[in-house]
Amino acid sequence: MIVMSDLHNPVLDWFDEHARELPWRGNDASVWSVMVSEFMLQQTPVARVLPVHAQWLERWPTPAALAAEEPGEAVRAWGRLGYPRRALRLHAAATAIVEQHGGVVPDTYAELLGLPGVGDYTAAAIASFGYGRREVVLDTNVRRVFARALSGQEFPHTSVRKAERELATSLLPDDPPTAATWAVAVMELGALVCTASSPGCERCPIQDSCAWLAAGKPAWDGPARKAQTYAGTDRQVRGRLLAVLRDAPGAVPKARLDVVWSLAEQRERALESLVADGLVVRDGALYALP
């Protein structure tokens, strides 16, 4: 591709100089460490993941170690990272790895995709970052970099379109190790420079070939990105209920859950949804983590 000489070397050189040193990167990091980080980083910033990731890897250094625990311990150790179903799914994925993959994190996209909580992005990320495979890694950072540099748009579409995936595929270097570095490099560029708001174009390694910058950084004219409300939602109630159970050593009487939210109907609905999700178990009038 023509664009390769314009984009690849500047991005790879920039990454070589500016990449963050993160615990799940580098030679001493296990694939399991990569996998745990990918689950935690789904919609949660790096800064908040760092301490919890360290605790998890110390406590559960292998999939088998986590699988041997009660799932509720994973939920408890998840702390306040948010979206606690990820903890449950990571525990389920560890169990599947033990039962179906001999305790070793699978090394192919297809097998990874079959694990609970692993979608397209996470499967590609583990295969690429963990095993150096050649995969198209499309996360929000990569998509934003490509949208700006190549399409001249401030933001990508809500969903990944066929043309977008084909474009990303065409940019992937042939050599697997180089492709893996390219994937993490573009992602890092999006995370540190080509950010959603206030991008640092003046320090961007590909500013000279960025379509969006060349066009004068036109404002996003696509559909408004929905502002997710939180206050007063079931999610907030679920969060409060689960916080009580996380902070309790064992089962708690329902009365202790009733005090977290005054609207009984919504409170009951939220509690039932937690039970339905497997995040909470009921034993008579007592509630606990699974």
Next chain:
DNA sequence: AAACCGTGGTA
């Protein structure tokens, strides 16, 4: 396909 699923930092 769109809604739902937590939490906390930042402008």
Next chain:
DNA sequence: TTACCAAGGTT
């Protein structure tokens, strides 16, 4: 203070 948003996945 509100709004945005941060390495998505599931239904």
